[in-house]
Amino acid sequence: MLRQPRSLRLVTLCAVAVCMSLAACEIPLGSDDEPAVYEPVMGPQIPTNAAATLPLPAQAWMDRSLLLATYDETQLAEMASSPMVILPLRLSLSEEGATAIRRLRQLNPDLLVIGMFSVLSVDQSWNTANQRERFPIIGPIFDLMQPHRMTTTTGAEPLMWDGAPMVNPWTRGGFKESLLNRMMDVIAAQALLYPDILDGVFHDYMSAFPHLYPGQEDEPNVGEVDMDGDGIGTRDDPDENVAWVQWQHQLLAQWKLRFGPGLIQIVNGRLPHFDADIAGFTTGIAYESFPTTVWGYSDEEAMALLQEHLEPGWLGPARGNTFSLLWDRNGRRSTFCRIASMLLGQPYVLTDLNGFVGRDVLAPPASTPIGPMLVEDKPTGGKIFSREFVEGTARIETSSNGMTVRAEFTEAQ
Protein backbone atom coordinates (compact mmCIF):
# COMPACT_ATOMS: atom_id res chain seq x y z
CA MET A 1 0.00 0.00 0.00
CA LEU A 2 1.21 3.48 -0.84
CA ARG A 3 1.99 5.58 2.20
CA GLN A 4 3.09 9.17 2.43
CA PRO A 5 6.51 9.89 3.96
CA ARG A 6 6.40 9.66 7.73
CA SER A 7 7.76 13.20 8.10
CA LEU A 8 4.80 14.67 6.22
CA ARG A 9 2.38 12.60 8.26
CA LEU A 10 3.90 13.94 11.46
CA VAL A 11 3.63 17.49 10.18
CA THR A 12 -0.02 16.89 9.36
CA LEU A 13 -0.70 15.31 12.75
CA CYS A 14 0.97 18.21 14.54
CA ALA A 15 -1.08 20.61 12.44
CA VAL A 16 -4.28 18.88 13.49
CA ALA A 17 -3.25 19.07 17.15
CA VAL A 18 -2.60 22.80 16.76
CA CYS A 19 -5.90 23.25 14.94
CA MET A 20 -7.80 21.46 17.68
CA SER A 21 -6.24 23.64 20.36
CA LEU A 22 -7.08 26.73 18.26
CA ALA A 23 -10.60 25.53 17.62
CA ALA A 24 -11.62 27.03 20.93
CA CYS A 25 -10.69 30.52 19.76
CA GLU A 26 -12.15 33.18 17.36
CA ILE A 27 -11.35 36.57 15.76
CA PRO A 28 -13.15 39.35 14.00
CA LEU A 29 -14.16 38.83 10.36
CA GLY A 30 -11.40 39.70 7.97
CA SER A 31 -8.54 38.78 10.29
CA ASP A 32 -6.48 35.63 10.08
CA ASP A 33 -6.20 35.39 13.86
CA GLU A 34 -8.67 33.39 15.88
CA PRO A 35 -11.09 35.10 18.29
CA ALA A 36 -10.80 34.41 22.01
CA VAL A 37 -13.87 32.18 22.02
CA TYR A 38 -14.95 30.42 18.87
CA GLU A 39 -18.10 28.31 18.79
CA PRO A 40 -18.36 26.52 15.47
CA VAL A 41 -21.81 26.18 13.92
CA MET A 42 -22.64 22.50 13.99
CA GLY A 43 -24.52 21.10 11.00
CA PRO A 44 -27.28 18.51 11.16
CA GLN A 45 -25.83 15.25 12.45
CA ILE A 46 -26.14 12.85 9.57
CA PRO A 47 -27.53 9.40 10.44
CA THR A 48 -24.97 6.63 10.71
CA ASN A 49 -27.45 3.81 10.18
CA ALA A 50 -28.99 4.66 6.81
CA ALA A 51 -28.82 2.21 3.92
CA ALA A 52 -25.21 1.24 3.35
CA THR A 53 -25.50 -1.54 0.80
CA LEU A 54 -25.54 -0.49 -2.81
CA PRO A 55 -27.56 -2.41 -5.38
CA LEU A 56 -25.12 -3.60 -8.05
CA PRO A 57 -24.39 -2.31 -10.57
CA ALA A 58 -24.76 1.07 -8.85
CA GLN A 59 -25.09 4.08 -11.12
CA ALA A 60 -24.49 7.35 -9.28
CA TRP A 61 -26.27 10.26 -10.90
CA MET A 62 -24.08 13.34 -11.26
CA ASP A 63 -25.81 16.51 -12.40
CA ARG A 64 -23.72 19.65 -12.22
CA SER A 65 -26.32 21.81 -13.86
CA LEU A 66 -28.58 23.96 -11.70
CA LEU A 67 -31.72 22.71 -13.43
CA LEU A 68 -33.03 20.19 -10.90
CA ALA A 69 -36.09 22.28 -10.03
CA THR A 70 -37.19 22.23 -13.70
CA TYR A 71 -37.28 18.42 -14.04
CA ASP A 72 -40.66 16.73 -14.43
CA GLU A 73 -41.93 13.75 -12.47
CA THR A 74 -40.61 11.20 -15.00
CA GLN A 75 -37.12 12.68 -14.87
CA LEU A 76 -37.13 12.79 -11.07
CA ALA A 77 -38.23 9.15 -10.97
CA GLU A 78 -35.32 8.20 -13.22
CA MET A 79 -32.88 10.05 -11.00
CA ALA A 80 -34.34 8.44 -7.89
CA SER A 81 -33.83 4.98 -9.43
CA SER A 82 -30.11 5.50 -8.71
CA PRO A 83 -28.80 4.90 -5.18
CA MET A 84 -26.82 8.17 -5.19
CA VAL A 85 -27.19 11.63 -6.71
CA ILE A 86 -24.40 14.22 -6.77
CA LEU A 87 -25.57 17.83 -7.11
CA PRO A 88 -23.98 21.24 -6.60
CA LEU A 89 -23.85 21.95 -2.87
CA ARG A 90 -25.20 25.48 -3.34
CA LEU A 91 -28.25 24.08 -5.13
CA SER A 92 -28.81 21.34 -2.52
CA LEU A 93 -28.87 23.89 0.32
CA SER A 94 -31.41 26.17 -1.36
CA GLU A 95 -35.20 26.21 -1.31
CA GLU A 96 -35.55 25.12 -4.95
CA GLY A 97 -32.97 22.35 -4.56
CA ALA A 98 -34.28 21.08 -1.22
CA THR A 99 -37.86 20.93 -2.54
CA ALA A 100 -36.81 18.75 -5.47
CA ILE A 101 -34.53 16.59 -3.30
CA ARG A 102 -37.42 15.94 -0.88
CA ARG A 103 -39.43 14.65 -3.84
CA LEU A 104 -36.49 12.39 -4.83
CA ARG A 105 -36.42 11.06 -1.27
CA GLN A 106 -40.13 10.29 -1.40
CA LEU A 107 -39.48 8.26 -4.53
CA ASN A 108 -36.42 6.52 -3.02
CA PRO A 109 -36.09 6.71 0.79
CA ASP A 110 -32.62 5.09 0.61
CA LEU A 111 -31.25 7.72 -1.80
CA LEU A 112 -27.87 9.21 -0.87
CA VAL A 113 -27.56 12.92 -1.71
CA ILE A 114 -24.06 14.33 -2.10
CA GLY A 115 -23.32 18.05 -2.45
CA MET A 116 -20.42 18.99 -4.75
CA PHE A 117 -18.26 21.95 -3.76
CA SER A 118 -14.99 23.31 -5.08
CA VAL A 119 -11.82 23.31 -2.97
CA LEU A 120 -9.59 26.39 -2.52
CA SER A 121 -11.15 28.38 -5.33
CA VAL A 122 -13.68 31.13 -5.78
CA ASP A 123 -15.82 30.80 -8.90
CA GLN A 124 -16.43 34.24 -10.40
CA SER A 125 -19.74 33.08 -11.90
CA TRP A 126 -21.16 32.99 -8.35
CA ASN A 127 -21.01 36.75 -8.17
CA THR A 128 -24.33 37.55 -9.84
CA ALA A 129 -27.58 38.77 -8.34
CA ASN A 130 -29.30 35.64 -9.64
CA GLN A 131 -26.83 33.23 -7.98
CA ARG A 132 -26.86 35.14 -4.71
CA GLU A 133 -30.63 35.17 -4.61
CA ARG A 134 -31.17 31.53 -5.56
CA PHE A 135 -28.34 29.99 -3.52
CA PRO A 136 -27.96 31.50 -0.04
CA ILE A 137 -24.46 30.13 0.72
CA ILE A 138 -22.95 31.70 -2.39
CA GLY A 139 -22.94 35.41 -1.49
CA PRO A 140 -21.35 35.02 1.96
CA ILE A 141 -18.76 32.51 0.70
CA PHE A 142 -17.86 34.58 -2.35
CA ASP A 143 -17.43 37.70 -0.18
CA LEU A 144 -15.28 35.74 2.30
CA MET A 145 -13.00 34.18 -0.28
CA GLN A 146 -12.67 36.87 -2.93
CA PRO A 147 -10.12 38.98 -0.96
CA HIS A 148 -7.93 35.87 -0.47
CA ARG A 149 -7.20 35.12 -4.12
CA MET A 150 -3.72 33.83 -4.91
CA THR A 151 -1.02 35.45 -7.03
CA THR A 152 1.94 34.00 -8.91
CA THR A 153 5.61 34.94 -8.93
CA THR A 154 4.84 37.27 -11.86
CA GLY A 155 1.75 38.81 -10.25
CA ALA A 156 -0.71 36.83 -12.36
CA GLU A 157 -3.86 35.31 -10.87
CA PRO A 158 -3.66 31.50 -10.89
CA LEU A 159 -6.84 29.58 -11.71
CA MET A 160 -8.00 26.24 -10.31
CA TRP A 161 -10.06 26.05 -13.48
CA ASP A 162 -11.59 28.39 -16.00
CA GLY A 163 -13.19 31.33 -14.21
CA ALA A 164 -12.26 30.14 -10.73
CA PRO A 165 -9.17 31.76 -9.18
CA MET A 166 -7.31 29.88 -6.45
CA VAL A 167 -7.74 30.87 -2.82
CA ASN A 168 -4.54 31.40 -0.86
CA PRO A 169 -4.59 29.31 2.35
CA TRP A 170 -1.12 30.39 3.54
CA THR A 171 -0.58 32.62 6.53
CA ARG A 172 2.59 33.13 8.55
CA GLY A 173 3.18 30.03 10.59
CA GLY A 174 0.27 27.98 9.25
CA PHE A 175 -2.89 28.20 7.18
CA LYS A 176 -5.91 30.51 7.36
CA GLU A 177 -7.90 28.48 9.81
CA SER A 178 -10.31 31.26 10.73
CA LEU A 179 -11.19 31.74 7.05
CA LEU A 180 -11.94 28.03 6.75
CA ASN A 181 -13.98 28.16 9.97
CA ARG A 182 -16.07 31.04 8.70
CA MET A 183 -16.70 29.30 5.38
CA MET A 184 -17.79 26.16 7.24
CA ASP A 185 -20.01 28.27 9.53
CA VAL A 186 -21.90 29.52 6.45
CA ILE A 187 -22.37 25.99 5.11
CA ALA A 188 -23.33 24.45 8.47
CA ALA A 189 -25.76 27.24 9.35
CA GLN A 190 -27.53 26.85 6.00
CA ALA A 191 -27.56 23.05 6.34
CA LEU A 192 -29.35 23.44 9.69
CA LEU A 193 -32.26 24.96 7.75
CA TYR A 194 -32.36 21.80 5.59
CA PRO A 195 -31.45 18.99 8.01
CA ASP A 196 -33.03 16.30 5.80
CA ILE A 197 -31.10 17.06 2.60
CA LEU A 198 -27.42 16.07 2.68
CA ASP A 199 -25.75 12.70 3.16
CA GLY A 200 -22.34 13.84 2.12
CA VAL A 201 -20.03 16.16 0.27
CA PHE A 202 -17.94 15.81 -2.91
CA HIS A 203 -14.71 17.83 -2.68
CA ASP A 204 -13.57 18.93 -6.14
CA TYR A 205 -10.58 18.63 -6.05
CA MET A 206 -7.69 17.91 -3.64
CA SER A 207 -3.98 17.97 -4.45
CA ALA A 208 -0.55 18.00 -2.83
CA PHE A 209 0.42 21.11 -4.82
CA PRO A 210 -1.61 23.83 -6.50
CA HIS A 211 -1.93 22.93 -10.20
CA LEU A 212 -2.69 25.66 -12.69
CA TYR A 213 -5.81 25.22 -14.78
CA PRO A 214 -4.56 23.48 -17.96
CA GLY A 215 -5.77 26.33 -20.19
CA GLN A 216 -3.55 28.73 -18.25
CA GLU A 217 -0.35 26.68 -18.08
CA ASP A 218 0.92 27.75 -21.49
CA GLU A 219 0.19 31.44 -21.11
CA PRO A 220 3.33 33.59 -21.33
CA ASN A 221 4.65 35.00 -18.04
CA VAL A 222 2.05 33.20 -15.92
CA GLY A 223 4.78 32.37 -13.38
CA GLU A 224 4.43 29.93 -10.50
CA VAL A 225 1.99 29.98 -7.62
CA ASP A 226 3.52 31.98 -4.76
CA MET A 227 1.52 32.01 -1.53
CA ASP A 228 3.81 34.13 0.67
CA GLY A 229 4.79 36.58 -2.07
CA ASP A 230 8.56 36.12 -1.67
CA GLY A 231 9.11 35.43 -5.35
CA ILE A 232 9.80 31.72 -4.76
CA GLY A 233 7.25 29.34 -6.30
CA THR A 234 5.26 27.00 -4.08
CA ARG A 235 7.04 23.87 -5.19
CA ASP A 236 10.32 25.28 -3.83
CA ASP A 237 8.75 26.86 -0.76
CA PRO A 238 7.99 23.98 1.62
CA ASP A 239 5.81 25.72 4.21
CA GLU A 240 3.47 26.87 1.44
CA ASN A 241 2.94 23.24 0.42
CA VAL A 242 2.25 22.34 4.05
CA ALA A 243 -0.37 25.09 4.33
CA TRP A 244 -2.01 23.91 1.08
CA VAL A 245 -2.39 20.36 2.43
CA GLN A 246 -3.30 21.51 5.96
CA TRP A 247 -6.28 23.46 4.61
CA GLN A 248 -7.56 20.38 2.81
CA HIS A 249 -6.96 18.13 5.80
CA GLN A 250 -8.78 20.52 8.10
CA LEU A 251 -11.60 20.95 5.57
CA LEU A 252 -12.29 17.21 5.81
CA ALA A 253 -11.95 17.27 9.60
CA GLN A 254 -14.32 20.24 9.92
CA TRP A 255 -16.99 18.64 7.75
CA LYS A 256 -16.83 15.47 9.85
CA LEU A 257 -16.80 17.39 13.15
CA ARG A 258 -19.78 19.49 12.18
CA PHE A 259 -21.91 16.85 10.41
CA GLY A 260 -20.99 13.72 12.36
CA PRO A 261 -19.55 10.28 11.59
CA GLY A 262 -22.36 9.36 9.17
CA LEU A 263 -21.13 11.97 6.67
CA ILE A 264 -19.94 10.59 3.32
CA GLN A 265 -16.92 12.52 1.98
CA ILE A 266 -15.91 11.83 -1.62
CA VAL A 267 -12.61 13.36 -2.70
CA ASN A 268 -11.70 13.99 -6.33
CA GLY A 269 -7.96 14.26 -6.97
CA ARG A 270 -4.81 12.40 -6.09
CA LEU A 271 -4.23 13.41 -2.47
CA PRO A 272 -6.07 10.45 -0.86
CA HIS A 273 -4.20 8.07 -3.16
CA PHE A 274 -1.02 8.43 -1.09
CA ASP A 275 -1.74 10.58 1.98
CA ALA A 276 -2.92 8.28 4.77
CA ASP A 277 -4.25 11.11 6.95
CA ILE A 278 -6.37 12.51 4.12
CA ALA A 279 -7.48 8.99 3.17
CA GLY A 280 -8.67 8.35 6.72
CA PHE A 281 -11.23 11.15 6.35
CA THR A 282 -12.17 10.08 2.81
CA THR A 283 -15.18 7.78 2.40
CA GLY A 284 -14.59 7.38 -1.31
CA ILE A 285 -12.20 8.58 -4.02
CA ALA A 286 -13.56 9.92 -7.30
CA TYR A 287 -11.48 8.55 -10.18
CA GLU A 288 -12.04 11.08 -12.93
CA SER A 289 -11.93 9.67 -16.48
CA PHE A 290 -11.84 6.13 -15.07
CA PRO A 291 -10.09 3.81 -15.75
CA THR A 292 -7.25 5.61 -17.55
CA THR A 293 -7.59 8.77 -15.38
CA VAL A 294 -5.36 11.77 -16.02
CA TRP A 295 -2.35 9.65 -15.04
CA GLY A 296 -2.69 7.23 -17.95
CA TYR A 297 -3.30 3.96 -16.12
CA SER A 298 -3.96 0.78 -17.99
CA ASP A 299 -7.27 -0.93 -17.17
CA GLU A 300 -5.40 -3.50 -15.08
CA GLU A 301 -3.47 -0.81 -13.15
CA ALA A 302 -6.70 1.05 -12.43
CA MET A 303 -8.34 -2.09 -11.04
CA ALA A 304 -5.26 -2.79 -8.90
CA LEU A 305 -5.17 0.78 -7.59
CA LEU A 306 -8.82 0.66 -6.61
CA GLN A 307 -8.39 -2.69 -4.91
CA GLU A 308 -5.45 -1.25 -2.98
CA HIS A 309 -7.40 1.82 -1.91
CA LEU A 310 -10.35 -0.32 -0.81
CA GLU A 311 -8.24 -2.43 1.53
CA PRO A 312 -9.25 -2.06 5.17
CA GLY A 313 -7.32 0.69 6.95
CA TRP A 314 -6.95 3.10 4.04
CA LEU A 315 -10.20 4.97 3.41
CA GLY A 316 -12.49 5.93 6.32
CA PRO A 317 -15.84 4.18 5.67
CA ALA A 318 -19.16 5.80 6.62
CA ARG A 319 -22.27 3.73 7.31
CA GLY A 320 -20.12 0.63 7.01
CA ASN A 321 -19.21 1.24 3.38
CA THR A 322 -16.97 3.12 0.99
CA PHE A 323 -18.30 5.04 -2.00
CA SER A 324 -15.52 5.48 -4.51
CA LEU A 325 -16.70 6.77 -7.86
CA LEU A 326 -15.77 5.22 -11.20
CA TRP A 327 -16.34 8.39 -13.19
CA ASP A 328 -16.35 7.80 -16.94
CA ARG A 329 -16.06 11.47 -17.69
CA ASN A 330 -15.08 11.07 -21.31
CA GLY A 331 -17.99 8.68 -21.93
CA ARG A 332 -15.91 6.10 -23.79
CA ARG A 333 -15.62 3.34 -21.17
CA SER A 334 -19.20 2.87 -20.02
CA THR A 335 -19.21 -0.94 -20.26
CA PHE A 336 -15.95 -1.22 -18.33
CA CYS A 337 -17.23 1.09 -15.56
CA ARG A 338 -20.57 -0.71 -15.35
CA ILE A 339 -18.94 -4.12 -14.88
CA ALA A 340 -16.21 -2.72 -12.60
CA SER A 341 -18.98 -1.36 -10.37
CA MET A 342 -20.30 -4.91 -9.98
CA LEU A 343 -16.81 -6.28 -9.31
CA LEU A 344 -15.69 -3.63 -6.84
CA GLY A 345 -19.03 -2.76 -5.24
CA GLN A 346 -18.58 0.97 -5.86
CA PRO A 347 -20.85 3.34 -7.83
CA TYR A 348 -20.13 4.46 -11.38
CA VAL A 349 -20.92 7.71 -13.15
CA LEU A 350 -21.42 7.70 -16.90
CA THR A 351 -20.14 10.81 -18.65
CA ASP A 352 -20.27 14.25 -17.12
CA LEU A 353 -23.98 14.56 -16.60
CA ASN A 354 -24.23 18.31 -16.91
CA GLY A 355 -27.99 18.25 -17.09
CA PHE A 356 -30.58 15.51 -17.37
CA VAL A 357 -29.62 12.69 -19.75
CA GLY A 358 -31.44 9.62 -18.40
CA ARG A 359 -30.28 6.52 -16.59
CA ASP A 360 -28.00 3.82 -17.99
CA VAL A 361 -30.41 1.59 -19.87
CA LEU A 362 -27.65 -0.93 -20.72
CA ALA A 363 -26.96 -1.83 -17.07
CA PRO A 364 -27.79 -5.42 -16.16
CA PRO A 365 -30.66 -5.78 -13.66
CA ALA A 366 -29.72 -5.39 -10.00
CA SER A 367 -27.83 -8.50 -8.91
CA THR A 368 -26.89 -10.05 -5.57
CA PRO A 369 -23.20 -10.84 -5.05
CA ILE A 370 -22.29 -14.24 -3.64
CA GLY A 371 -18.67 -13.44 -2.78
CA PRO A 372 -15.91 -10.88 -3.33
CA MET A 373 -14.09 -10.16 -6.60
CA LEU A 374 -11.54 -12.82 -7.57
CA VAL A 375 -8.39 -12.04 -9.58
CA GLU A 376 -6.67 -14.68 -11.70
CA ASP A 377 -3.44 -14.38 -13.70
CA LYS A 378 -3.70 -15.66 -17.26
CA PRO A 379 -0.82 -17.91 -18.39
CA THR A 380 -0.36 -15.76 -21.49
CA GLY A 381 -0.29 -12.49 -19.53
CA GLY A 382 -3.20 -10.34 -18.42
CA LYS A 383 -5.74 -11.00 -15.72
CA ILE A 384 -9.31 -12.14 -15.20
CA PHE A 385 -11.32 -10.18 -12.63
CA SER A 386 -14.56 -11.99 -11.78
CA ARG A 387 -17.37 -11.98 -9.26
CA GLU A 388 -20.20 -14.41 -8.87
CA PHE A 389 -23.77 -13.19 -8.41
CA VAL A 390 -26.95 -15.17 -7.81
CA GLU A 391 -28.05 -13.97 -11.26
CA GLY A 392 -24.78 -14.61 -13.13
CA THR A 393 -21.10 -13.65 -13.40
CA ALA A 394 -19.44 -10.26 -13.87
CA ARG A 395 -16.10 -10.49 -15.61
CA ILE A 396 -13.32 -8.27 -16.96
CA GLU A 397 -10.46 -9.88 -18.87
CA THR A 398 -7.28 -8.02 -19.78
CA SER A 399 -4.47 -8.96 -22.16
CA SER A 400 -0.71 -8.80 -21.54
CA ASN A 401 -0.70 -5.03 -22.21
CA GLY A 402 -3.14 -4.49 -19.34
CA MET A 403 -6.01 -3.43 -21.58
CA THR A 404 -9.46 -5.00 -21.65
CA VAL A 405 -10.35 -7.67 -24.16
CA ARG A 406 -13.72 -8.51 -22.55
CA ALA A 407 -16.02 -6.86 -20.02
CA GLU A 408 -19.38 -8.52 -19.54
CA PHE A 409 -22.11 -9.84 -17.28
CA THR A 410 -23.19 -13.37 -18.19
CA GLU A 411 -26.55 -14.46 -16.84
CA ALA A 412 -26.68 -17.80 -15.05
CA GLN A 413 -28.24 -20.60 -17.12
Ligand SMILES: [Ca+2]
Ligand atom coordinates in the same frame (compact mmCIF):
# COMPACT_ATOMS: atom_id res chain seq x y z
CA1 LIG B 1 6.90 31.72 -2.03
